[in-house]
Amino acid sequence: MTGSLRRAQPIAPDGPLPARHRAMQHAAHRWVEVAGADVLVVDPDTEQPELRDAMAGHGVHLTWVSSTTDALVAYGRTEPRTVVVAAGTPGLAPVDFVTAIRRHGSPYVIASGDSLTDPAAGVLLVAGACAWLPRPYAADDLWEALSTSPYATGSHGRVVVGPLELDAAAYRVALAGRRLPDLPLKEFELLRALMLRSPDVVCDADLLAALWGSEASSHGTRTVAMHATRLRARLGGVATVRRIRGRGYALSVED
Structure with a gap:
């Protein structure tokens, strides 16, 4: 080269x-x-x-x-x-x-x-x-x-927010070094998008793009809400996924 x-x-x-x-x-x-x-x-x-x-x-x-x-x-x-x-x-x-x-x-x-x-x-x-x-x-x-x-591109795949760590290359989410159960793909992508901007709010349009790329227009905010609800339940209190009406979603993690 x-x-x-x-x-x-x-x-x-x-x-x-x-x-x-x-x-x-x-x-x-x-x-x-x-x-x-x-x-x-x-x-x-x-x-x-x-x-x-x-x-x-x-x-x-x-x-x-x-x-x-x-x-x-x-x-x-x-x-x-x-x-x-x-x-x-x-x-x-x-x-x-x-x-x-x-x-x-x-x-x-x-x-x-x-x-x-x-x-x-x-x-x-x-x-x-x-x-x-x-x-x-x-x-x-x-x-x-x-x-x-x-x-x-491996460095793009690892995100850390407080004790929460996501490694896209290994498809792994861990809390204080302890691996959490594997997430379905869309919940995994959603968590990563929220972690990258935590604690800031990520708007619905950005999340649609992050989850579906060029096919984002064929999905709606209700689909994002469905995945956010499932992600919130899967995290089981490890992190908080907040819905800010009219703006989007934000993730916060207790240190």
Whole structure:
């Protein structure tokens, strides 16, 4: 991998950003603030919901786009440290896309395809990709690639609030070193989002984004309330999940 390993910089147009672009950028940054690391997947196939859920369990959010043209916009909007690029993705030639984003930063690029012997995969590796994944993606393979990258995402997965500790990589919640019973995925994600901002209030829109990402619009605040109620019961007094009417939820833990 050539170039310095610094945080990727967004590709921005000349002059002030339009209001709509600023709003999109703010929304994307809000997701990362609430939910953790962001990985951009550039692949013409339909997004894999099971992959998104599995990676969310590790504290990693997937932004999935189906063309390299959309990927350029998404790259500037979300500033991902890791980008997965499928050979043969329509739009700008994938090799030119990789060259472009590496000109504006040093993301960890993972090439993907049906076979490592595919010449297109070799071209992406020469252009700056540092790893290769087979398609369709397996959660274990992607997590292994992320865990061994220069921008290893493990640090995004561990959150500590007082005596309460959550480790997304190990899918573990502990109180004063004592492991608590495993939480269902959505309650686990909700707890993590609340812990990241504790003791501040996390609004419903942020929680919807943290739990469902690009599918947030298909869920409502009642769904968040249902998971919050279940989480409150599962914690059994270990932590308090408060509902602030008209604002959102907040988590507090007794030291």
